[in-house]
Amino acid sequence: xxxxxxxxxxxxxxxxxxxxxxxxxxxxxxxxxxxxxxxxxxxxxxxxxxxxxxxxxxxxxxxxxxxxxxxxxxxxxxxxxxxxxxxxxxxxxxxxxxxxxxxxxxxxxxxxxxxxxxxxxxxxxxxxxxxxxxxxxxxxxxxxxxxxxxxxxxxxxxxxxxxxxxxxxxxx
Amino acid sequence: xxxxxxxxxxxxxxxxxxxxxxxxxxxxxxxxxxxxxxxxxxxxxxxxxxxxxxxxxxxxxxxxxxxxxxxxxxxxxxxxxxxxxxxxxxxxxxxxxxxxxxxxxxxxxxxxxxxxxxxxxxxxxxxxxxxxxxxxxxxxxxxxxxxxxxxxxxxxxxxxxxxxxxxxxxxxxxxxxxxxxxxxxxxxxxxxx
Amino acid sequence: xxxxxxxxxxxxxxxxxxxxxxxxxxxxxxxxxxxxxxxxxxxxxxxxxxxxxxxxxxxxxxxxxxxxxxxxxxxxxxxxxxxxxxxxxxxxxxxxxxxxxxxxxxxxxxxxxxxxxxxxxxxxxxxxxxxxxxxxxxxxxxxxxxxxxxxxxxxxxxxxxxxxxxxxxxxxxxxxxxxxxxxxxxxxxxxxxxxxxxxxxxxxxxxxxxxxxxxxxxxxxxxxxxxxxxxxxxxxxxxxxxxxxxxxxxxxxxxxxxxxxxxxxxxxxxxxxxxxxxxxxxxxxxxxxxxxxxxxxxxxxxxxxxxxxxxxxxxxxxxxxxxxxxxxxxxxxxxxxxxxxxxxxxxxxxxxxxxxxxxxxxxxxxxxxxxxxxxxxxxxxxxxxx
Numbered sequence: 001x002x003x004x005x006x007x008x009x010x011x012x013x014x015x016x017x018x019x020x021x022x023x024x025x026x027x028x029x030x031x032x033x034x035x036x037x038x039x040x041x042x043x044x045x046x047x048x049x050x051x052x053x054x055x056x057x058x059x060x061x062x063x064x065x066x067x068x069x070x071x072x073x074x075x076x077x078x079x080x081x082x083x084x085x086x087x088x089x090x091x092x093x094x095x096x097x098x099x100x101x102x103x104x105x106x107x108x109x110x111x112x113x114x115x116x117x118x119x120x121x122x123x124x125x126x127x128x129x130x131x132x133x134x135x136x137x138x139x140x141x142x143x144x145x146x147x148x149x150x151x152x153x154x155x156x157x158x159x160x161x162x163x164x165x166x167x168x169x170x171x172x
Numbered sequence: 173x174x175x176x177x178x179x180x181x182x183x184x185x186x187x188x189x190x191x192x193x194x195x196x197x198x199x200x201x202x203x204x205x206x207x208x209x210x211x212x213x214x215x216x217x218x219x220x221x222x223x224x225x226x227x228x229x230x231x232x233x234x235x236x237x238x239x240x241x242x243x244x245x246x247x248x249x250x251x252x253x254x255x256x257x258x259x260x261x262x263x264x265x266x267x268x269x270x271x272x273x274x275x276x277x278x279x280x281x282x283x284x285x286x287x288x289x290x291x292x293x294x295x296x297x298x299x300x301x302x303x304x305x306x307x308x309x310x311x312x313x314x315x316x317x318x319x320x321x322x323x324x325x326x327x328x329x330x331x332x333x334x335x336x337x338x339x340x341x342x343x344x345x346x347x348x349x350x351x352x353x354x355x356x357x358x359x360x361x362x363x364x365x
Numbered sequence: 366x367x368x369x370x371x372x373x374x375x376x377x378x379x380x381x382x383x384x385x386x387x388x389x390x391x392x393x394x395x396x397x398x399x400x401x402x403x404x405x406x407x408x409x410x411x412x413x414x415x416x417x418x419x420x421x422x423x424x425x426x427x428x429x430x431x432x433x434x435x436x437x438x439x440x441x442x443x444x445x446x447x448x449x450x451x452x453x454x455x456x457x458x459x460x461x462x463x464x465x466x467x468x469x470x471x472x473x474x475x476x477x478x479x480x481x482x483x484x485x486x487x488x489x490x491x492x493x494x495x496x497x498x499x500x501x502x503x504x505x506x507x508x509x510x511x512x513x514x515x516x517x518x519x520x521x522x523x524x525x526x527x528x529x530x531x532x533x534x535x536x537x538x539x540x541x542x543x544x545x546x547x548x549x550x551x552x553x554x555x556x557x558x559x560x561x562x563x564x565x566x567x568x569x570x571x572x573x574x575x576x577x578x579x580x581x582x583x584x585x586x587x588x589x590x591x592x593x594x595x596x597x598x599x600x601x602x603x604x605x606x607x608x609x610x611x612x613x614x615x616x617x618x619x620x621x622x623x624x625x626x627x628x629x630x631x632x633x634x635x636x637x638x639x640x641x642x643x644x645x646x647x648x649x650x651x652x653x654x655x656x657x658x659x660x661x662x663x664x665x666x667x668x669x670x671x672x673x674x675x676x677x678x679x680x681x682x683x684x685x686x687x688x689x690x691x692x693x694x695x696x697x698x699x700x701x702x703x704x705x706x707x708x709x710x711x712x713x714x715x716x717x718x719x720x721x722x723x724x725x726x727x728x729x730x731x732x733x734x735x736x737x738x739x740x741x742x743x744x745x746x747x748x749x750x751x
Contacts, residue, residue, distance in 0.1 A: 031519055035466070038512055054498050062505035065512060066538065072515060136498055136558060176679065183427045183678040190426045207431045 010050050017043025034072040038065060055136045219329050222283050222296030224276055225253075227318045228325055236319060237293035240269035244285035244294055252278035253285065272315040276302055292336050298328045370656040374490045377401075401493040405482045413632040414444035420673045427677035454621035462618065463520040470517030471619065471626035477509040478633040485640045486561050488650045488658030499560040500552065503641055504545055507596065507634065511537045514605070514615050517627070521618035529614025532684065533605035536595060539691040540602075544592035546699035550585040550706040551576055551645040560641075564649030572660075575648035580722040581706045584730075586646035588695050588702070590668065593638035595691070597631055599672055601679040602687055609681075639668035693737050701729045 020043060023036030041064040048057035143151050190205050208215060225244075229236040240257040258270035283296045297320070304310025326333040368375075377400055384396050418433065418440065425432030433440030458467055484499035486492040496502050511534055518530025552558060554576060555566035567575050576582030595602035606614030616627045643649055643664035650657035652664075682690070705722045712718050 031463075032466070035512075035516065054496060055501070058498050058501045058505045062501065062508055065505075065509055066541070068512070070538075072512075072519075179678050180674065183674065186429055187423070187427045187674075187677075190429050205431065206429045209431075 006050065010047065013043050013046045013050070017047070031072065034068060038068050041065060041068065055139060217298050217328070219331060221298055222286075223281055223300045224279055224297050224302065224313075225274060225283075225285050225294050225318070226297040226299075226320045226324075227272060227294055227315065228292070228322055229319055230322050233316075233319045236268070237291050238269055238272065239267040239291055239293070240272075241291070243288050243290065247284050247288040249282060249284060250278045250280050252276075252280075269315065272318060274313050274318060276311045276313055277307065292340060295325055295329070295332075370489060370658075372656075373488070373658065401483075405479065405493060409479050409482055409633050409636075410629060412636050413629045414448065416632040416635060416669065417447065417628070418444050419669070420676070423670065423673045424677045427674070448625070451622050451625040456621040456623065457618075459522055459618050461522040463522065466516050466520035467618070468623075470513050470520060471623040471630075473516065474510055474513035474630040475626050475633075477506045477513070478630040478637070480506045481637045481641075482633075484560050485637060486564055486644060486649055487640075487661055488656065491650075491658060492561055495559060495561045498558045500548060500558045500563070500641075500645075503560070503637075504541070504548070507637070508537070508541055510630065510634065513630075517619070518615035521615075523618050525611040525613070526615050526617045528611050529605045529607075529617070532611075533598065533615060535684075536598070536602065536604060536687060539688060540592045540595040540695075543588060543691055543695035543699050544596060546696065546703065547585050547589040547592060548645055549699070549703050550581050553703070553706045554582075554710070560644050560649070564644055564651060567648040568651050571653045572648070572651040573653065575646065575651065577646045577648075579709065580719065580726055581702050581709055582646050584698065584702050584726055585706075586642065588699055589645060590642045590671075592691075592695065593642055594672055594675065595687070597634040597638055599631075599635065600676040601682050603681055604684055604687060607681055635669060635672055636665065639672065640665045642668055689737060694733050697733055698726075698730060701725065 017040045020036045020039035024033050024040060027033045027036060041060060045057045045060040045064075048054075048060060193205075227236055227238055240255055242255050242257075245251070245253040245255050252275040254271065254273040254275075255269050256271035258266045258268045260266050281296070285294050286296050302311065302313075322333075377397070380400060381393060381397055385393050388396065421443070422432035422440070433443040436442040436446045458464060481503050483493040484496055484502050492499075514533045514537075515530045518526040518533070521527075551563055555563040557563060557566070577586045598605050606616065611617075616624055619627060640661070643661065647664045647668075648660075649664075650661040652660035655663070705725050708725070709718055709722050712721060
């Protein structure tokens with residue numbers, strides 16, 4: 001009974017986040033699109049949670065939902081009239097965008113096909129029993145131990161970005 | 173920083189004091205509850221407090237002081253007083269109102285009627301709990317609702333009552349003296365030629 | 366003692382035992398979850414109702430008034446009367462509003478406010494889910510409130526609402542940073558993100574080894590609490606709903622039960638923020654003599670009391686003062702506080718530890734205060750006044 005419920009939950013969340021993702025693209029109102037983006041990101045967080053990657057799920061909510069908030073504010077600031085329904089959905093760049101998207105799908109699909117998923121379907125247990133749960137402690141150790149150099153590089157790049165943003169903004 | 177802490181201290185002192193200090197209605201000192209549980213307890217009314225006018229009578233409601241002169245109705249700034257003079261059977265005017273209505277929805281409690289009245293017949297009352305189930309008719313007070321005895325006036329405004337009684341007594345004496353000095357009014361003289 | 370301490374846990378177990386007689390094992394899990402959910406879903410709104418009563422009474426007493434005292438003894442039925450009033454009120458939706466989002470916003474805002482209850486340890490063994498990232502879960506979920514508030518403010522199609530929403534986003538996003546950083550010392554000291562583990566780490570000294578008794582804990586406690594007050598939009602940080610400036614901020618256009626939902630979210634977050642502050646730095650349910658849940662409630666309500674005391678005392682901050690406090694004072698001090706926590710655990714000897722940490726904290730806060738001289742406008746001269 002419980003595995004069925006869990007599957008139902010996962011498929012339901014998948015379906016809802018796909019619908020929300022479609023909403024991001026299709027809705028004419030930029031604010032609604034941003035809200036749909038929140039829905040998609042929350043759905044993905046729920047999927048992480050279902051896969052027992054709690055830390056990543058929570059960080060997903062903490063960072064992405066917060067980031068969407070700033071996006072929403074930009075949306076508000078960029079719209080001339082709030083609730084304007086007459087924004088065109090397509091422009092000249094739609095063809096290159098479609099091409100890029102197709103290339104991306106091919107890339108991801110190729111990766112998916114090439115990946116060896118044998119761990120998951122291996123010993124016949126459920127997903128949870130095979131995958132070791134993502135330990136936050138291990139994650140922290142890995143970030144500040146084994147991968148400390150990339151971590152530091154990323155933080156330096158971020159600081160450079162922050163300072164650059166301040167410099168650009170201060171020019172007036 | 174320390175200003176914030178001091179402010180917090182003051183509010184906390186008030187918070188604690190409201191439980192322990194005796195209640196001080198109408199006091200501006202800090203500490204002690206100031207609330208009065210109104211319908212159950214009330215502040216003593218001030219003598220010069222005024223709200224809505226009432227009509228005064230001396231002994232019984234029939235011999236009221238008002239002579240329906242209409243001065244108060246004319247003086248009333250929002251024109252809330254409506255007076256119709258009474259007539260006797262022959263149709264001659266009586267010194268008595270037949271209708272005396274005051275619309276309390278219009279009255280602005282200025283007290284000009286009281287000042288204007290030459291007969292000391294209308295005074296401002298202390299009654300402030302007037303209310304009605306609807307907005308028009310129940311707040312138009314008719315004569316029977318407005319009439320109150322002189323004892324009521326003596327109760328709510330004793331100082332004014334004494335002064336006005338004194339004035340009325342003197343006026344009455346003067347009138348009597350005038351009546352004695354000139355027993356016959358000039359109109360009573362027989363017509364000449 | 367243990368009986369009293371575990372009374373709620375044991376009663377839940379008793380119900381589950383009863384249910385296991387005639388239900389399959391899977392269903393028992395669901396029943397267990399439902400009991401926890403039901404307890405939280407009942408406790409949250411109930412807390413909110415009586416927090417409104419508590420606040421009105423308390424602010425009344427601070428102002429030497431009595432507060433609500435007409436409905437029931439001590440006005441205890443006042444929240445129910447308010448609830449009936451709210452339910453029967455007309456629900457007004459502005460003509461230009463985005464109807465769907467306007468309706469969704471107050472519903473969405475209650476969800477995170479209720480969700481965060483699930484990681485609050487109400488007592489020993491009394492936590493709905495012992496997530497190993499409980500604290501992060503709390504911070505992430507409570508951050509979602511921002512979106513709900515902004516939805517409501519945008520969908521109202523009202524200038525004041527939108528202004529309130531903008532202010533909310535600015536305030537909440539700014540205060541989230543020092544809030545997370547102020548929680549870090551407790552995580553460092555307990556070595557876990559789980560709320561239960563953090564509480565258990567403060568269990569020594571007969572249940573009095575609270576983090577607040579250390580220098581870094583004291584500073585962390587103060588800053589976490591301040592940021593928490595700002596996170597639930599309470600005075601003196603109630604800029605998003607400043608009555609005297611922008612009507613009622615983001616909930617200007619809400620009436621009836623929707624307005625009640627906004628209030629419910631606000632008061633429940635008052636409770637959960639206080640609960641989390643108590644968990645992180647005041648030792649949560651740890652304490653001598655009394656049952657664990659009683660200690661938790663005492664601490665939480667003491668912090669709620671202080672929040673309402675703030676409300677009865679302090680005037681509202683200006684927007685620039687509020688932003689300055691977050692970015693120029695709290696943020697650097699929290700970073701220094703994390704450093705001090707590290708030093709505390711890498712030095713030995715009580716005198717050295719105390720001296721070093723208190724010294725660094727005092728000097729740095731003094732320097733920060735020096736740098737943050739508030740802007741004082743020059744005294745105005747009225748030429749023609751005299």
